[in-house]
Amino acid sequence: MAKVSPFALGSALAIALLVSITVAVTIGPAEIRFDEVWRSIGSHLGIGVSPLTELRDGIVWQLRLPRVLTAAAVGAGLALSGAVMQAITRNPLADPYLLGLSSGAALGAVSVLLLGAAVLLPFAAFVGALLALTLTLLLAGSLGAITPSRTVLAGIAVSALASAITSFVIFWSVTGDSYREVLSWLLGSLSGARWPAVAITMTAIIVIGIPVMLTGRLLDSFAFGDIQAASLGVNVSATRWGLLAATALVTGAMVSVSGSIGFVGLILPHAVRLLVGAGHRALLPLSALLGAVFLVWADTLARTLFDPREIPVGIVTAMIGAPIFAFLLTRRKSST
Amino acid sequence: MTRPEPHDEQPPAVTTNQFDPSNDGRPGGLIGERIRITADGALLIDNVDCTVARGSLSALVGPNGAGKSTLLRALTAVQLPASGTVHFDGDDLLGMPRRQRARLAAFVEQDATTDSALTVDMVVALGRLPHQSLWEADSPESAAVVASSLDTVGMNAFREREFHSLSGGEKQRVMLARALAQQPQLLALDEPTNHLDIAAQLSVLELLDHLRTTGVTVLAALHDLSLAASYCDHVIVLSRGRVVAAGATEEVLTEELIAEVYGVRASIMRNPVTGKPVIGYSPA
Numbered sequence: 001m002a003k004v005s006p007f008a009l010g011s012a013l014a015i016a017l018l019v020s021i022t023v024a025v026t027i028g029p030a031e032i033r034f035d036e037v038w039r040s041i042g043s044h045l046g047i048g049v050s051p052l053t054e055l056r057d058g059i060v061w062q063l064r065l066p067r068v069l070t071a072a073a074v075g076a077g078l079a080l081s082g083a084v085m086q087a088i089t090r091n092p093l094a095d096p097y098l099l100g101l102s103s104g105a106a107l108g109a110v111s112v113l114l115l116g117a118a119v120l121l122p123f124a125a126f127v128g129a130l131l132a133l134t135l136t137l138l139l140a141g142s143l144g145a146i147t148p149s150r151t152v153l154a155g156i157a158v159s160a161l162a163s164a165i166t167s168f169v170i171f172w173s174v175t176g177d178s179y180r181e182v183l184s185w186l187l188g189s190l191s192g193a194r195w196p197a198v199a200i201t202m203t204a205i206i207v208i209g210i211p212v213m214l215t216g217r218l219l220d221s222f223a224f225g226d227i228q229a230a231s232l233g234v235n236v237s238a239t240r241w242g243l244l245a246a247t248a249l250v251t252g253a254m255v256s257v258s259g260s261i262g263f264v265g266l267i268l269p270h271a272v273r274l275l276v277g278a279g280h281r282a283l284l285p286l287s288a289l290l291g292a293v294f295l296v297w298a299d300t301l302a303r304t305l306f307d308p309r310e311i312p313v314g315i316v317t318a319m320i321g322a323p324i325f326a327f328l329l330t331r332r333k334s335s336t
Numbered sequence: 337m338t339r340p341e342p343h344d345e346q347p348p349a350v351t352t353n354q355f356d357p358s359n360d361g362r363p364g365g366l367i368g369e370r371i372r373i374t375a376d377g378a379l380l381i382d383n384v385d386c387t388v389a390r391g392s393l394s395a396l397v398g399p400n401g402a403g404k405s406t407l408l409r410a411l412t413a414v415q416l417p418a419s420g421t422v423h424f425d426g427d428d429l430l431g432m433p434r435r436q437r438a439r440l441a442a443f444v445e446q447d448a449t450t451d452s453a454l455t456v457d458m459v460v461a462l463g464r465l466p467h468q469s470l471w472e473a474d475s476p477e478s479a480a481v482v483a484s485s486l487d488t489v490g491m492n493a494f495r496e497r498e499f500h501s502l503s504g505g506e507k508q509r510v511m512l513a514r515a516l517a518q519q520p521q522l523l524a525l526d527e528p529t530n531h532l533d534i535a536a537q538l539s540v541l542e543l544l545d546h547l548r549t550t551g552v553t554v555l556a557a558l559h560d561l562s563l564a565a566s567y568c569d570h571v572i573v574l575s576r577g578r579v580v581a582a583g584a585t586e587e588v589l590t591e592e593l594i595a596e597v598y599g600v601r602a603s604i605m606r607n608p609v610t611g612k613p614v615i616g617y618s619p620a
Binding site: 090092158214215217218221223224225227228230231232233235270273277278310 | 414462
């Protein structure tokens, strides 16, 4: 199959991301013009442009822009984590939540929502995610040498347990409004994303995500398994656990803000592979860019499709992702 | 290079753990000493000494489960042994930094497979990993090494193809090119002829034979004793984790030794076309 040049695709996606962010901010119940988006940004950055009225500026700067930027960061982080997970577990169906991260985060989040401490939600979700990851690794370790397949199986066990406890807690004590809140978080939603969410997710992308994007060569060496990677001079276990920890931190940060948004980490790396091939040096940054563009639009759909009601963005990504996943499965069957 | 000559009268099996590489007139090469490897409490390799003369093409033979793959991985430091030392031309292979070692020694595993849709030239470029830093772009020199490695194995026309679409023989040649792209002085191969048709088997051995002439020390685990007998200078015979014989091929691969190690009756004959030894088997 003729492949697209990674550089051309990268440039196209970078432009598409900028345009998507701007356009997505203009879309919503209140009409915002294209130039108003940039005027609002410009005035807040202290560039000498005439500011918007306080109301319109509030819509752009306080509500829509942070939400759109959070969507971009979360999409990038999930797609990147998915691509890395698929490489280090050598499992093309791996996703960022594989090791119990989302279930652990859900348990943490639901617990604080019920305690009425919603401000602690990101923190509790993050701690829940890391606890679940630790439990997964301990369980995998107790089965013997920690191998990818054991780790994945341990992740399934931990996820099931955390989900069961979460369900019990919800069933036992959630009522009325908090039920909506909990459910919307569980299904993945960016409705509460403001500047703190932007800060959390962007920090994860810049501090962890970007260094991870530069490990493409190492991930390529895992294509034929650990022995081959070791023969090429790669420190296999340090690389695997380092990258696992890095993606867990990124995913944990994303989940803490948005709940678990499915299919982004699973599907988008495959889409990029179809376009530019399997080399990870191109795959990682391009997956992140495509993930960002994808989630910006998915979230825009989520908040406008049934206006004035909003649906959790996780429903939108699942509606789009599940059919694509099915398509990839049939394609995989024919190619192997 | 010397070809093993068929003998009418075979000397008794050599059951020594070592032979002197200086017999060859070329000192150095690969020297493993007192190698022990355990896995889950079981002793897989039991205090093995072995030597592969520099610039030779040597075979590691032995029945299934003898520990050939395990020993090869230890000799190339891909998996570290529980104890023992491995030196190549005097350098400590087990103690040196990983990347430096990967520039010196390459290892081709048995039946390498991948789900990944990497193209042939990307697979071969993996061999450049020990030579470049993670972030730097591919240098023209790297690209030239990749191209010449593909030329050596005759796979240049396939460079755009996806690896998993190749035949078994083509895959093996690509993996060989990947190892060559490491520009190693030592090349270890685990069953490089496994699952290959006869023509592909011969082409792999001809390639290894050619590499030897370029100064690379080649050690290959082989199942086919006739291939080992007709191509290899030296043979190391491994049985149940111990070296039971090692030395010049024609001295080691005798009917008696094959009978003892494999539990079959062996008849060493001569190929009427090539004059090389051919080994026939019958039940003991």
